[in-house]
Amino acid sequence: MGAGKTTVGRHLADLLGRSFIDSDHEIEARTGASIPWIFEKEGESGFRQREQQVIDYLTRRSGIVLATGGGAIMRQENREFLKQRGIVIYLYTPVEMQLARTSRDRNRPLLQVANPEQKLKELLSLRDPLYRQVAHHVIPTSDGSARDLAQKIIQLIGLNTLR
Ligand SMILES: Nc1ncnc2c1ncn2[C@@H]1O[C@H](COP(=O)(O)OP(=O)(O)OP(=O)(O)O)[C@@H](O)[C@H]1O
Numbered sequence: 001m002g003a004g005k006t007t008v009g010r011h012l013a014d015l016l017g018r019s020f021i022d023s024d025h026e027i028e029a030r031t032g033a034s035i036p037w038i039f040e041k042e043g044e045s046g047f048r049q050r051e052q053q054v055i056d057y058l059t060r061r062s063g064i065v066l067a068t069g070g071g072a073i074m075r076q077e078n079r080e081f082l083k084q085r086g087i088v089i090y091l092y093t094p095v096e097m098q099l100a101r102t103s104r105d106r107n108r109p110l111l112q113v114a115n116p117e118q119k120l121k122e123l124l125s126l127r128d129p130l131y132r133q134v135a136h137h138v139i140p141t142s143d144g145s146a147r148d149l150a151q152k153i154i155q156l157i158g159l160n161t162l163r
C-alpha cells in the first residue's frame with residue numbers, strides 16, 4: 001500500500017501507449033461498491049475472492065499495464081497468474097514512506113487501525129518474500145518521481161521484450 005502501483009502504473013502505460021487497468025478499480029466497477037464497503041459487508045475473504053477472479057481475468061489480456069492491490073500476492077493462484085502471464089515489477093517501499101503516502105487516505109480498510117505503522121510492518125514482513133518470489137524485477141521507490149520510476153521500468157525490461 002502506498003508503493004505507487006496505481007500512480008507509476010498509469011505513467012508506465014502512458015509512456016508505452018498501452019491501456020492501464022487497476023484491479024482495485026475493476027473490482028469496484030464490477031461490484032458497484034467501494035473497497036471499504038466490500039470489506040465491511042463481505043470481510044477481507046470476500047474481497048480476496050473478487051480480487052482473484054478479476055486478476056485471473058485481467059492477466060489473460062495482453063498489451064496492458066496492470067496494477068494490483070497490495071494484498072493480491074497473498075493468494076497462490078494470483079502469484080501464478082501474475083508470474084506466468086506477465087512481467088512483474090515489485091515497487092519496494094520502506095514502511096515510513098508507505099505511511100507518509102497513505103496517512104491522509106481512508107480508502108484502505110486494513111490501515112483503519114490504532115497503529116497503522118505496526119500493521120504495515122506486519123504486512124511487509126509477510127508479503128516481502130512473496131513479492132520477491134514473483135517479481136521479475138524489484139525497483140526501490142524511495143528516490144524519484146512516479147514518472148522517473150516508470151522510465152526506469154522501461155529501461156529495465158527493455159522495449160523489445162514488450163513488442
Ligand atoms: N514515486 C513517488 N513519489 C512521490 N509520491 C508518490 C510516488 N508514488 C506514489 N506516490 C503517491 O503516493 C500515494 C499512494 O500511491 P498509489 O495510490 O499509487 O499507491 P498503491 O501502491 O497503488 O497503493 P494501494 O496498494 O493501496 O493500491 C499517492 O498519493 C501518490 O501520488
Ligand SMILES: O=C(O)C1=C[C@@H](O)[C@@H](O)[C@H](O)C1
Nearest residue numbers: 001024035069070071108109
Ligand atoms: O494491501 C492490501 O491488502 C490492500 C491494498 C489495496 O490496494 C486494496 O486492494 C485493499 O485496500 C487491500
Ligand SMILES: [Mg+2]
Nearest residue numbers: 005006024067
Ligand atoms: Mg493502487
